[in-house]
Amino acid sequence: MGKTDWKAKAKALKKKLRSLTEGGDAPPAPVKKAKPVSPLAPASFPALPTIAGVEFAAVEAGVRYQNRKDVMLVRLAPGTAMAGVFTRSTTRSACVRDCQTKLAMKVTDGSGAAIVVNSGNSNAFTGRVGDEAVAAVTSGVAAALGIPAARVFSSSTGVIGEPLPHDRITAKIPDLAAALREDAIEMAALAMMTTDTFPKGAAATVQGEGGTIHIAGIAKGSGMIAPDMATMLVYIFTDAKISAATLQKMLSRNVDATFNSITVDSDTSTSDTLLLAATGQSPAAEVKGAVAKAFETALHGVMRDLALQVVRDGEGATKLVEVRVTGAASNTDAAKAAFAIANSPLVKTAIAGQDPNWGRIVAAIGKSGAEADRDRLSIRFGDILVAANGWRNPDYKEDDGAAYMQKPELLIHVDMGLGTAKRSVWTCDLTARYVEINADYRS
DSSP states (O other), X not given: OOHHXXXXXXXHHHHHHHHHSTTSSSOOOOOOOOOOOOTTSOSSOOOOOOOTTEEEEEEOXXXXXXXXXXXXXXXXXXXXXXEEEEOOOTTOOHHHHHHHHHHTSOOOTTOOEEEEEEEEEOOOSOHHHHHHHHHHHHHHHHHHHTSOGGGEEEEEEEESSSOOOHHHHHTTHHHHHHHOBTTOHHHHHHXXXXXXXXXXXXXXXXXXXXXXXXXXXXXXXXXXXXXXXXXSEEEEEEOOOOOHHHHHHHHHHTTTXXXXXXXXXXXXXXXXXXXXEEOOOSSSOOOOHHHHHHHHHHHHHHHHHHXXXXXXXXXXXXXXXXXXEEEESSHHHHHHHHHHHHHOHHHHHHXXXXXXXXXXXXXXXXXXXXXXOGGGOEEEETTEEEEETTEEOTTOOHHHHHHHTTSSEXXXXXXXXXXXXXXXXXXXXXXXXXXXXXXXXXX
């Protein structure tokens, strides 16, 4: 067939396609499949209390995603105390470095504050251009809200190594400022999402002296989760009257048992941040004494709730798994053993296949570097004793293990039999969907 014939055939095919299309002008737009929501997701976004002195807004800026809100802004009242913890990655993003610098600065009493977050681009490993983007966004927010640039904290999440198109964000700052309102926290949570399948929120209340203290938090996180504090974006707000120093101590004390005790894929992110803001606008007196203990307990509960929601939304996850190690010789050994099990691809794929392959747990413990003694070790699936005294429990039935593995929430309990140290870590299974999500992440 000659070149002219090919052209004629192509032209005819295009004409036929147009004739099949409504209106005859263009082929139908492709139908975009809805992102499947994690089967471990809560039934709905929780009803979070309004936090006096905190306002939210979100807009479509087109940073990477189209037809969805991808930038959110939080305005915090004058006098707000701030605390934070961040990823320890040596390749952490420009936003993280900027937040760390600003939190270390002396704060002028009465200063307001703001948080601005974009999804779709992490502004990590972008050199001086990344620093300039942070400066442009934070100074733009500062000017719009009439607060010092040193009190504007920014976060970015998404693809690494691509310059942040910050002009798309700065162009939307007037719209963000105009849209701020107290009841838009869920919209802010939605705007932070990348591969997340649901927005994450949690709340608590504490009875203070003279009034109620409220706590509300939102988070994003689904993949690249292996905390070295932090490995996600988390923002927690309270109306408590509390100093920044006390707030920071409480936050730091509760990190290990919450956000530093979860893992999805053993990969620590470059960009992740946890900021805690206290506006001081509750009618309750300053947090101290017994109220301080109750407040810290409530704060821990919110942090743990958000952390477990991140695991429930692990990319492709179908199982929520607690790995509980007890009887370890030291806290360090307990953590080593727990994370070795929780991060093992062999363990995680067995769980995905609902296979009670406890030999993979034995192997993970053996490679962990934790002190272990074969003859003192025991392994349980929930209440089922699988192995003890150096070998398989004679009463263990494989059918019982297989039936247990069908549950959506699982407990793997290992007792080392060597001491009193313990550690619980939460993880999820590793499915084919995880590979699909991450293979196609940039395409």
